[in-house]
Amino acid sequence: MRRWAPTHAFGRAVLVVGVLVGLAMVLGRADLVVLATPFALGAALGIWRRPSRVPVVRVSTGAEFVGEGGEVPAGLSVANPDEVPYDLVVLRTAISPWLVVPEGDRPYVTTVAPGAAADLDLRAHAVRWGRPAFGPAVAHAVAADGLLVSEPGMGQARRVKVSPVTDPFEATDSMPRAAGLVGAHHSRRPGEGGELAGVRMFAPGDRLRRIDWRVSLRTRELHVAATLSDRDAEVVLVLDILHEAGRSGGIHGARSVLDTTVRAAAGIAEHYLHRGDRVSLLEYGFRARRLRTGSGRRQYHTVLEWLLGVSAAAGGFEPAPDAFGPHTVSTNALVVVLTPLLDVRAAQMIARFARAGRFVVGVDTLPADLPLPVRRDWSTIAGRLWRLERTNILEQLREHGVPVVAWAGAGSLDEVLRQVSRMASAPKAVLR
Amino acid sequence: MNDILTRWLGRVDEIAARVRRTTPGPLLVRVGLFVSALLAVLGWLISTLAYGVGPDFLALILLATALYLVHTLAALAAVLPHDAVVAPGVLLRWLRRAGLVLGLTAALALFAVVVPPYLGDHAYLVASLLGLVLMVATVGYLARLVRRR
Numbered sequence: 001m002r003r004w005a006p007t008h009a010f011g012r013a014v015l016v017v018g019v020l021v022g023l024a025m026v027l028g029r030a031d032l033v034v035l036a037t038p039f040a041l042g043a044a045l046g047i048w049r050r051p052s053r054v055p056v057v058r059v060s061t062g063a064e065f066v067g068e069g070g071e072v073p074a075g076l077s078v079a080n081p082d083e084v085p086y087d088l089v090v091l092r093t094a095i096s097p098w099l100v101v102p103e104g105d106r107p108y109v110t111t112v113a114p115g116a117a118a119d120l121d122l123r124a125h126a127v128r129w130g131r132p133a134f135g136p137a138v139a140h141a142v143a144a145d146g147l148l149v150s151e152p153g154m155g156q157a158r159r160v161k162v163s164p165v166t167d168p169f170e171a172t173d174s175m176p177r178a179a180g181l182v183g184a185h186h187s188r189r190p191g192e193g194g195e196l197a198g199v200r201m202f203a204p205g206d207r208l209r210r211i212d213w214r215v216s217l218r219t220r221e222l223h224v225a226a227t228l229s230d231r232d233a234e235v236v237l238v239l240d241i242l243h244e245a246g247r248s249g250g251i252h253g254a255r256s257v258l259d260t261t262v263r264a265a266a267g268i269a270e271h272y273l274h275r276g277d278r279v280s281l282l283e284y285g286f287r288a289r290r291l292r293t294g295s296g297r298r299q300y301h302t303v304l305e306w307l308l309g310v311s312a313a314a315g316g317f318e319p320a321p322d323a324f325g326p327h328t329v330s331t332n333a334l335v336v337v338l339t340p341l342l343d344v345r346a347a348q349m350i351a352r353f354a355r356a357g358r359f360v361v362g363v364d365t366l367p368a369d370l371p372l373p374v375r376r377d378w379s380t381i382a383g384r385l386w387r388l389e390r391t392n393i394l395e396q397l398r399e400h401g402v403p404v405v406a407w408a409g410a411g412s413l414d415e416v417l418r419q420v421s422r423m424a425s426a427p428k429a430v431l432r
Numbered sequence: 433m434n435d436i437l438t439r440w441l442g443r444v445d446e447i448a449a450r451v452r453r454t455t456p457g458p459l460l461v462r463v464g465l466f467v468s469a470l471l472a473v474l475g476w477l478i479s480t481l482a483y484g485v486g487p488d489f490l491a492l493i494l495l496a497t498a499l500y501l502v503h504t505l506a507a508l509a510a511v512l513p514h515d516a517v518v519a520p521g522v523l524l525r526w527l528r529r530a531g532l533v534l535g536l537t538a539a540l541a542l543f544a545v546v547v548p549p550y551l552g553d554h555a556y557l558v559a560s561l562l563g564l565v566l567m568v569a570t571v572g573y574l575a576r577l578v579r580r581r
Binding site for chain 2: 007008009012013016025028030031033034035037038039041042044045047048087088090103106107108109110111140142145146147149
């Protein structure tokens with residue numbers, strides 16, 4: 001059973017009664033007893049029926065999964081499990097800065113009858129992707145005319161899943177090696193598909209509805225229309241989360257590196273999954289999280305939920321070599337690396353993928369207007385030197401055969417995807 | 433000099449922000465508190481020093497009311513955050529409780545002012561007996577409280 005503690009008012013009441021009654025006895029003044037009476041009566045009436053149980057607090061949220069910019073109904077409930085009413089209850093709740101609740105940072109004060117609960121309904125506006133918390137909430141009850149205050153009752157926080165708003169993304173049909181079984185990309189291999197590849201003799205196993213009757217009647221032998229297969233492709237999105245840079249302003253403000261990375265990843269994944277391709281995600285960071293390959297709408301929801309866990313760990317440690325590397329990616333996959341290239345290790349990682357023969361495209365997620373830190377007189381020169389060095393790294397990657405483009409939404413990757421496709425179909429020298 | 437100015441300006445900003453966030457409920461409580469304390473002090477000074485006369489029934493009630501309001505509103509102000517959103521029922525309940533206590537006090541004051549002239553020489557005896565009864569009641573009340581704990 002929790003405790004209730006006396007307030008300063010309790011001590012004040014006892015002191016005033018004691019002093020006034022003492023003076024009344026010494027001086028023989030009945031009016032001093034009258035002055036002490038309300039203090040004594042108020043304390044006696046309040047303490048005679050006092051509660052013994054602390055308030056019970058509950059935090060609730062209406063929606064578990066919303067998009068950035070969406071509204072989340074949230075509620076606080078404080079109940080009185082005792083048989084004696086509380087004079088008042090002061091209710092406070094902590095709210096993540098990425099959930100905007102009008103007047104949510106104010107304490108709320110209400111009365112709660114015994115065995116009843118007081119509910120407070122709020123509406124939260126989610127302004128950034130992630131898992132912002134609503135709560136925990138704390139309530140203190142006051143009883144006996146302010147002479148007793150309870151220990152806090154606490155309600156556990158509830159996390160809301162806020163999915164990133166996907167940057168609209170469209171790309172050309174260019175895919176370096178569509179090696180899957182069934183998909184939307186034209187390939188050069190014969191098989192069931194939509195693109196005609198000519199007419200040939202009927203062979204066992206051919207479908208009867210593929211029979212070309214005009215040619216068959218002319219040649220008096222069965223001929224069928226041959227097609228090229230439509231295949232799907234595998235796209236691996238590698239997210240560089242070694243470092244975070246820039247200050248996120250939520251959906252209505254400035255973007256940080258992670259904001260751009262996550263929203264771009266969501267947009268690219270949505271595009272390829274919508275076309276029937278298979279998408280997997282890989283984190284280039286200490287935890288080296290991996291989302292296995294999948295396709296369809298279900299994979300898209302899984303991708304959105306996976307992206308909520310993206311965060312830059314302090315220290316910028318690389319993943320273990322056996323947990324991350326070209327060996328973890330299929331040879332036919334298109335690897336799209338989303339990186340701000342703040343760390344030279346990220347460029348080395350990209351180069352390793354390229355040397356291992358993977359089809360790699362780099363997406364630069366560093367905001368163009370990112371302000372560099374200013375320290376005294378050398379900041380401007382140091383900043384320019386750093387940018388020159390970074391440009392040098394980008395050129396070196398291009399020489400390695402890895403095109404890197406800045407993220408700009410739809411059409412960002414069209415040119416580089418065409419380049420990669422051309423490189424994939426070009427003849428390669430092989431040692432025999 | 434700049435640092436001192438910056439600190440002062442920071443304090444002014446803090447006070448301005450506090451004033452902007454203050455809501456009517458707690459502000460009324462604090463204003464009531466201040467006015468009650470002022471009335472108590474002024475009344476007592478005027479009646480005991482300026483005229484040298486003990487308070488009559490009305491003055492006694494007013495003084496007791498002012499002192500008790502100071503006490504109970506201070507207790508309310510202590511638990512009410514300055515920027516809280518307060519449900520109206522909170523203040524009404526508090527004032528209703530204070531009204532009940534003051535009503536009972538007024539009844540006792542009437543008894544204390546009206547009855548003694550009728551007791552004549554037996555006033556001290558009656559007062560002693562009443563005091564004894566009060567002490568017994570207090571001890572019994574406290575004992576009951578401790579046993580319930």
